[in-house]
Amino acid sequence: MSLIETHLRKARIRAALSAKEEAAIENLISETRQVRTNATIVRHGEILKHSILLLDGWLARTRDTSKGERQILELHVAGDFADLHGFTLKYLDHDLVALTPSRIALAPHESVHRLVEQHPRLARLYWLMTNIDAAIQREWTFSMARRSATARLAHLFCELFERLQIADRVQGDSYDLPLTQGELSECVGLTPVHVNRTLQSLRSSGLITLEARRLTILDHGGLRAIAEFDPEYLYMKRLID
Amino acid sequence: MSLIETHLRKARIRAALSAKEEAAIENLISETRQVRTNATIVRHGEILKHSILLLDGWLARTRDTSKGERQILELHVAGDFADLHGFTLKYLDHDLVALTPSRIALAPHESVHRLVEQHPRLARLYWLMTNIDAAIQREWTFSMARRSATARLAHLFCELFERLQIADRVQGDSYDLPLTQGELSECVGLTPVHVNRTLQSLRSSGLITLEARRLTILDHGGLRAIAEFDPEYLYMKRLID
DNA sequence: CGCGGTGTTGAGACCTGTCAAGACGTGTGG
DNA sequence: CCACACGTCTTGACAGGTCTCAACACCGCG
Numbered sequence: 001m002s003l004i005e006t007h008l009r010k011a012r013i014r015a016a017l018s019a020k021e022e023a024a025i026e027n028l029i030s031e032t033r034q035v036r037t038n039a040t041i042v043r044h045g046e047i048l049k050h051s052i053l054l055l056d057g058w059l060a061r062t063r064d065t066s067k068g069e070r071q072i073l074e075l076h077v078a079g080d081f082a083d084l085h086g087f088t089l090k091y092l093d094h095d096l097v098a099l100t101p102s103r104i105a106l107a108p109h110e111s112v113h114r115l116v117e118q119h120p121r122l123a124r125l126y127w128l129m130t131n132i133d134a135a136i137q138r139e140w141t142f143s144m145a146r147r148s149a150t151a152r153l154a155h156l157f158c159e160l161f162e163r164l165q166i167a168d169r170v171q172g173d174s175y176d177l178p179l180t181q182g183e184l185s186e187c188v189g190l191t192p193v194h195v196n197r198t199l200q201s202l203r204s205s206g207l208i209t210l211e212a213r214r215l216t217i218l219d220h221g222g223l224r225a226i227a228e229f230d231p232e233y234l235y236m237k238r239l240i241d
Numbered sequence: 242m243s244l245i246e247t248h249l250r251k252a253r254i255r256a257a258l259s260a261k262e263e264a265a266i267e268n269l270i271s272e273t274r275q276v277r278t279n280a281t282i283v284r285h286g287e288i289l290k291h292s293i294l295l296l297d298g299w300l301a302r303t304r305d306t307s308k309g310e311r312q313i314l315e316l317h318v319a320g321d322f323a324d325l326h327g328f329t330l331k332y333l334d335h336d337l338v339a340l341t342p343s344r345i346a347l348a349p350h351e352s353v354h355r356l357v358e359q360h361p362r363l364a365r366l367y368w369l370m371t372n373i374d375a376a377i378q379r380e381w382t383f384s385m386a387r388r389s390a391t392a393r394l395a396h397l398f399c400e401l402f403e404r405l406q407i408a409d410r411v412q413g414d415s416y417d418l419p420l421t422q423g424e425l426s427e428c429v430g431l432t433p434v435h436v437n438r439t440l441q442s443l444r445s446s447g448l449i450t451l452e453a454r455r456l457t458i459l460d461h462g463g464l465r466a467i468a469e470f471d472p473e474y475l476y477m478k479r480l481i482d
Numbered sequence: 483c484g485c486g487g488t489g490t491t492g493a494g495a496c497c498t499g500t501c502a503a504g505a506c507g508t509g510t511g512g
Numbered sequence: 513c514c515a516c517a518c519g520t521c522t523t524g525a526c527a528g529g530t531c532t533c534a535a536c537a538c539c540g541c542g
Contacts, residue, residue, distance in 0.1 A: 044473075045473070061379075063379075063383055065387050066469055069387070071382075071383055071386050071387050073379050073382055073383060074379075085372040085375060085376075088365060088368050088369040088372050088480070088481075089369065089372055089373070089376070089476060089480065090480050093376050093379065093380075093473055093474040093476075094379065116361075116364075116365075117361055120357075120358055123357075123364060123368075124329060124357075127329050127368045127371070128329040128330065130368070130371065130372055130375065131326040131329050131330055131371055131375075132330075133375065134326060134371065134372075134374065134375035134378055135326075135330070135334050137375055137378045137379055137382055138302075138304075138314050138315075138334065138335065138378055139334075140382045141312075141314055141378055141381045141382045141385055142304050142312055142314060144382055144385030144386040144430070145312050145385040145429075145430025146306050146310070146312050146430060148529080149529080149530075180487085180488065180489090181488075181489065182487095182488075182489095188386075189385070189386025189387060190530075190531090191530075191531055191532080192488090192489085193490085193491090193530090193531075193532080193533095194529090194530055194531070196489065196490060196491090197490090197491090197530095200490085228307055232285075232286070232334055233334040235330060235334075239329070239330065239331050240329075389497080390497080390498070421519085421520065421521090422520075422521065423519095423520075423521095431498075431499090432498075432499055432500080433520090433521090434498090434499075434500080434501095434522085434523090435497090435498055435499070437521065437522060437523090438498095438522090438523090441522085
């Protein structure tokens with residue numbers, strides 16, 4: 001099985017890929033690396049020579065606050081290109097860090113450049129992928145601006161369920177969620193204490209369980225309802241013919 | 242002077258454009274329209290046939306909440322492609338509305354398609370532009386998650402100052418800011434009442450004036466300081482050779 | 483066995499929201 | 513030209529959600 005099978009799964013949802021195209025994507029990868037928890041993979045401002053494809057594990061785009069806190073701006077799971085936008089931007093406005101031990105693959109920008117010049121459909125596909133990332137970012141903006149603590153967490157759990165399903169990382173109604181409550185609080189812009197209380201409320205409402213870093217959704221309808229979750233923004237459909 | 246001069250100014254900051262390329266961009270436009278305040282230009286979910294280039298006025302990407310409020314997710318000023326991401330996404334996950342009387346130009350997706358196939362550098366440029374939009378969105382996520390009411394507003398004013406300067410819509414330390422306090426509150430995820438009080442505090446600190454829909458920054462250093470504003474995320478530099 | 487990170491609980495403070503009323507200003511119709 | 517209506521801005525009192533600070537429990541690991 002291909003090293004980047006998970007990434008291909010994700011890509012195939014948005015575009016039918018020919019064998020040639022899949023091979024071209026495969027050829028993007030120059031090397032793979034293992035990174036440790038809390039490793040900073042890309043620092044903001046640093047000039048980039050390659051983009052990071054996440055093979056396994058969890059990465060986060062983060063920004064530090066003046067008070068030394070950290071905000072997680074977007075999460076990445078297996079199959080995601082974590083900083084494909086760095087190909088056009090040349091440097092990132094945020095850091096890219098590992099939340100768990102992770103396996104990553106490097107795609108040199110030269111190779112990406114060649115790929116998009118030779119494969120217009122793939123150019124379109126990767127442009128689309130960064131636009132989907134942006135749609136997720138919009139949804140997070142909306143969450144922070146308008147959703148309550150409970151709804152924010154519920155929404156995050158719904159989003160991850162959908163995204164992990166594509167990555168084949170969901171079993172039944174459960175998935176591994178290796179983030180601490182502190183890290184969850186960095187995702188939703190709350191304090192760890194309040195996340196703790198909010199989780200208890202979600203649990204006692206019978207919507208979820210979360211123990212030993214594993215999340216189970218007991219009531220999908222209920223969870224989606226309080227999150228006001230509508231998966232449309234994830235664009236899980238064929239968009240490129 | 243070209244109809245799309247403001248857009249070209251914005252583009253030229255990120256890439257040196259040949260006469261041929263500028264002509265190609267010019268050719269994107271099929272027609273122009275005038276829209277009225279509060280007009281919905283694009284509705285979420287609607288299949289798109291063209292993208293909107295804003296020639297003059299103010300547009301906003303918006304999402305309605307269940308309680309009938311509205312969140313502004315991103316603002317667009319003259320020279321912006323307001324929904325270029327719609328070219329790859331096929332439909333939007335948000336609405337696009339006019340906040341003021343605005344003049345817009347339509348760029349049929351067929352034309353965009355032809356442009357990016359024939360001009361790899363421009364393909365790169367427009368991919369970059371949507372990635373810069375995403376960077377702005379990230380900054381807004383960060384604002385909503387971590388900045389106080391005062392800092393959020395201050396940050397917005399700093400951002401608009403930079404973006405309007407490119408659009409040649411800044412005079413000295415002032416620019417027209419035609420949004421009501423209610424609309425400002427929709428940008429920053431606060432209530433109109435609290436925005437009112439926060440504005441008073443910014444005024445009495447001697448940082449800004451805002452009257453008759455015109456904003457003047459009295460103390461750039463001070464405003465940036467409480468906003469913790471760093472313009473890096475706007476990528477105001479040559480990124481494509 | 484002890485330690486550090488993580489999770490939990492309580493009490494009180496603070497920021498922002500809610501509700502309500504009035505002031506201001508501008509455009510419109512009589 | 514005035515009267516009125518409507519949107520916007522302003523102010524006050526109070527409520528509520530989230531934060532802060534602090535302490536303690538739990539647990540895996542060295």
